[in-house]
Every structure is written in structure tokens, then in C-alpha cells.
Amino acid sequence: AQSVTQLGSHVSVSEGALVLLRCNYSSSVPPYLFWYVQYPNQGLQLLLKYTSAATLVKGINGFEAEFKKSETSFHLTKPSAHMSDAAEYFCAVSDPGGGADGLTFGKGTHLIIQP
Amino acid sequence: DAMVIQNPRYQVTQFGKPVTLSCSQTLNHNVMYWYQQKSSQAPKLLFHYYDKDFNNEADTPDNFQSRRPNTSFCFLDIRSPGLGDAAMYLCATSRDRPGGTDTQYFGPGTRLTVL
Numbered sequence: 001a002q003s004v005t006q007l008g009s010h011v012s013v014s015e016g017a018l019v020l021l022r023c024n025y026s027s028s029v030p031p032y033l034f035w036y037v038q039y040p041n042q043g044l045q046l047l048l049k050y051t052s053a054a055t056l057v058k059g060i061n062g063f064e065a066e067f068k069k070s071e072t073s074f075h076l077t078k079p080s081a082h083m084s085d086a087a088e089y090f091c092a093v094s095d096p097g098g099g100a101d102g103l104t105f106g107k108g109t110h111l112i113i114q115p
Numbered sequence: 116d117a118m119v120i121q122n123p124r125y126q127v128t129q130f131g132k133p134v135t136l137s138c139s140q141t142l143n144h145n146v147m148y149w150y151q152q153k154s155s156q157a158p159k160l161l162f163h164y165y166d167k168d169f170n171n172e173a174d175t176p177d178n179f180q181s182r183r184p185n186t187s188f189c190f191l192d193i194r195s196p197g198l199g200d201a202a203m204y205l206c207a208t209s210r211d212r213p214g215g216t217d218t219q220y221f222g223p224g225t226r227l228t229v230l
Contacts, residue, residue, distance in 0.1 A: 009155075032216045043119070043205055043221035044158070051216040090157060095214045102148050102213045105157035 002027045002093050006106035014114045019078040021109050023065075023091030026072065032094040033074040034103065035065055039087045047089075050074060061085070086113045118142070119222035121206050127228045128196050136191040136225045138206030144220070146213060147189040149181060150205040152224070158205055164189060165212055193227075201229045 007022040025031055032051055036044040048059025055067045065076045074091060088110050092103040120139045128134040138147065146165050150158035162171045164183045178200070180192040193200055203224045211217040 034218075036221075041224070041226070043121075043223045044207075044219075045221070046218050049216060049218065094216070102150070102160040102163055102207075103158075103219060105159075107157050108155075 002031055002095060002104050004091050004093050004104060004106035006089075006091050006109050008109055009107065010110045010112060012112040012114060013081045015083055016080050019063075019076070019081045019085065019111065021076040021089050021091075021111065023074045023076065023106060024072050025074065025091075025093050027093065030067075030069055033065075033067065034092040034094065035059065035063070035074075035076050036090045036092060036105075037061075037087050038090065038108075044090065047076070081111075081113050083113050083115065086111055119206055119208055119220050121204075121222035121225050123225060124223060125226050125228070127230060128193075129230050130198065131195045134193050134196055134227065136193075136204050136206075136227070138189045138191070138222055139187050140206075140208045140220075141187070142208055142210075142220060143186060144208035144210045145186075146209045146211070147183060148207040148209075148213075148219065149179075149189070149191050150207065152203040152205055154202075161191070163213060196227070196229045198229050201227055203227075 003026045005024045034049045035047040048057045050067045058064045091106040122137045148163040149161045152158040161175045183189045205224045206222040207219040209217045209219045
């Protein structure tokens with residue numbers, strides 16, 4: 001079964017600093033990978049996704065992520081944090097074999113932006 | 116705007132009293148999902164419909180049922196809610212079968228409280 005590990009349940013950065021949220025996957029074949037953001041009391045919104053077309057993926061709100069097969073990673077970055085980036089971030093994996101399951105999510109990382 | 120709508124946003128029920136949560140979509144997507152998200156945890160897939168085909172996750176309790184009377188609507192029925200069923204329930208949709216690169220679009224969620 002696929003799994004996703006997000007290192008750090010909480011990450012705190014200063015406004016204007018680099019944001020780095022870590023995601024590692026466990027799968028026998030490279031899966032499809034997603035990053036979602038969840039603001040308080042709201043549903044999940046897609047930030048970006050890896051579909052094997054390009055290893056560096058650019059998303060909304062200035063976020064990007066790089067797929068590294070050798071490291072089984074898909075870390076999320078943003079060069080300069082903004083107060084509005086404070087939220088919960090979920091990495092998720094989808095089965096490229098076309099299995100019947102939905103997304104498998106990591107446990108999430110709560111991003112805190114310090115003024 | 117095309118969207119996923121969940122009603123109500125907040126639902127309070129009593130221990131053992133049946134409750135129904137509602138989800139509707141204007142995206143005309145084939146697939147509708149229900150996820151359970153407990154406090155500070157990742158969303159967990161309960162089941163999904165591909166058109167009229169119902170797909171239950173192996174570990175979803177029998178207490179949880181779902182109905183999809185038409186393309187636009189999907190309901191989550193909890194027959195006898197227990198205290199452990201208190202959670203945020205997220206509805207999502209996608210155009211294509213799960214397991215690929217298709218984006219899932221989430222509603223804002225219904226927060227269920229069991230007294």
C-alpha cells in the first residue's frame with residue numbers, strides 16, 4: 001500500500017523567509033503526487049500536482065515542488081512567506097495503477113508565519 | 116461558479132440518533148467522495164461513487180452509508196453516531212476515476228458534533 005510521510009507536524013517561519021515543507025512517499029512505482037492547502041474551517045484546495053510531465057511543478061500562490069525519484073520526495077517550497085500562507089498543508093498520493101482508492105494523505109504540516 | 120457545496124456546515128446530533136450530511140456539485144463530475152477528517156489528522160476516505168457504482172473502503176464501519184440519487188447529489192448517512200464519529204466530513208468530486216492525475220475538488224466540509 002502507498003503511504004506519505006510529512007516531516008514536521010508544525011513548521012514556523014518568519015514572514016519573507018523561505019518555506020520548505022517536506023513530503024516523502026513510499027511506493028513501488030512513482031505515484032502521482034499532490035499538495036493541498038486547508039485554511040481553518042474550510043475544505044482542501046489544490047496547490048499543485050505532479051503528473052510525470054515535469055519534475056519541477058509550479059502551483060498557485062507562488063508555491064512549487066520538485067519530484068525527486070532518487071529521494072522519493074516531493075517537497076513544497078515558496079521563496080518568501082506571506083502571512084496569508086498560514087494554513088495546514090497536506091501531501092497526497094494517487095495510485096498510478098488506476099486503483100479504486102481515492103487519495104492517500106499525509107498527516108499534514110501546520111505552517112505558522114511569524115511577523 | 117462551479118463548485119462543491121456541503122450542507123449544513125455544522126451539525127449537532129445526539130449519541131445514537133441518525134444523521135444525514137448532504138453534498139451537491141455543479142461541476143458535473145462523475146466521481147463523488149466522502150472523507151472523514153478527525154481533529155489534527157489527515158482526511159481518510161470512507162467511500163466513493165463512480166457514477167452509480169458504489170465503492171466502499173475496506174475499513175469503513177457499517178454504521179456509515181451513502182446514497183447518490185443523481186449526478187449532482189450525494190448523501191452520507193450515519194445510522195447510529197457514536198462519540199468517536201465526531202469529525203469534519205469532506206465531500207470531494209473528480210471528473211475521472213480515482214487513481215490518476217485528476218484533481219479532486221473539495222467542499223468546505225460539515226463539522227459533526229455528537230453529544
